[in-house]
Every structure is written in C-alpha cells, then in structure tokens.
Amino acid sequence: MREDFIEDREKLLALAPVAAAPIKHHVFVCTGKSCSARDSAAVLEAFENDLKERGLLFGREAKGKNPHGRIIVTSCASVGFCSIGPAVMVYPDGVWYAQVKATDVAEIIEEHLLNNRVVERLALAKIPHFSNRLPYFAPATT
Numbered sequence: 836m837r838e839d840f841i842e843d844r845e846k847l848l849a850l851a852p853v854a855a856a857p858i859k860h861h862v863f864v865c866t867g868k869s870c871s872a873r874d875s876a877a878v879l880e881a882f883e884n885d886l887k888e889r890g891l892l893f894g895r896e897a898k899g900k901n902p903h904g905r906i907i908v909t910s911c912a913s914v915g916f917c918s919i920g921p922a923v924m925v926y927p928d929g930v931w932y933a934q935v936k937a938t939d940v941a942e943i944i945e946e947h948l949l950n951n952r953v954v955e956r957l958a959l960a961k962i963p964h965f966s967n968r969l970p971y972f973a974p975a976t977t
Contacts, residue, residue: 852902856893859905860948863924867913870920874937878921881940882908889944906948916959928953929962 841847848855864870864879886892886906887899893907894900914922916933923932923943930953932943939957946952953961 853893853907856907857903857905858893858907860928861907861909861926862948863909863911863914863926865912865914865920865922866910867920869913869918870922873921875921877937878923878935878940879908879910881937882923882944885941885944891944891948919959922959930958931960931962932957933959 841850862882864875864882866875866879883892886904886908887901890901891904891906892900893904894902896902914924914931916922916931919933921935923935924930925932925943925947928947930947932939932954935943935957939954943954943957946954
C-alpha cells in the first residue's frame with residue numbers, strides 16, 4: 836500500500852467534504868479554446884453567481900458558497916462539440932446543452948436544475964444514465 840494512502844474514512848471526508856454533500860446536480864461548463872472564444876467564462880460566472888445567490892452552490896462558506904448546497908459547478912476542457920459552444924453538461928441527467936449564453940443560465944437553473952424540465956431549445960443531446968441505448972437527440976424546434 837502507498838505511504839500517502841488514507842484509510843481513515845472520517846479523515847477522507849474532512850479533506851473532501853463533497854463526498855458526503857447532498858449533491859443533486861453537477862454542471863460542467865466548457866472553458867476550452869473554442870468555447871472561451873464564445874464567452875464561456877461569462878456562462879460559468881453566471882452559473883456561479885446565480886447559484887450562490889440562491890444558496891444552492893456547494894462549497895466553502897469562506898468562498899461565499901454553501902457547504903450544504905445541492906449543485907456543483909466545474910469548468911472543464913473540451914467536451915467534443917466546442918464548435919457549437921459554449922457547451923454545458925448537466926449530470927447525472929446526462930443533458931448536453933449547446934450555444935449557451937450567460938442570459939440562458941437563469942432559465943437552465945430554474946427549469947432544469949430546480950424543476951427537472953430540460954430546456955429543449957438548448958439541449959443538443961441526452962445521454963441516458965446507466966444505459967446501453969444510443970443518445971437521445973432533442974427534436975429541432977421551430
């Protein structure tokens with residue numbers, strides 16, 4: 836066993852409190868090169884600010900977040916479709932949103948994260964959670 840391996844579960848949870856948090860959703864915002872060129876930083880900031888204001892963003896109080904928050908927001912590199920970014924993925928629902936703008940964030944939070952309704956006009960695909968089926972592609976809206 837490695838010397839730095841921590842076996843004490845309580846110590847692990849103290850070091851990584853997210854492991855015991857009541858997380859309902861994990862939102863990934865692509866901040867890769869192409870998405871950044873389309874202002875994904877503003878999308879990330881909008882998610883963080885709105886969720887902080889609602890007391891839903893998980894994190895340390897010292898950073899203005901809620902240690903009992905239900906939602907985590909993480910910036911990430913390319914998710915494979917940056918040419919139609921900014922891209923946002925919501926887990927565990929497996930919904931991939933495309934062409935998201937900062938002005939769309941409140942709608943995604945209200946509709947999807949709080950009311951479990953996918954924002955169809957932005958949804959590119961839904962990857963079924965723990966399924967062998969092919970991805971669901973949202974129907975085009977007119």
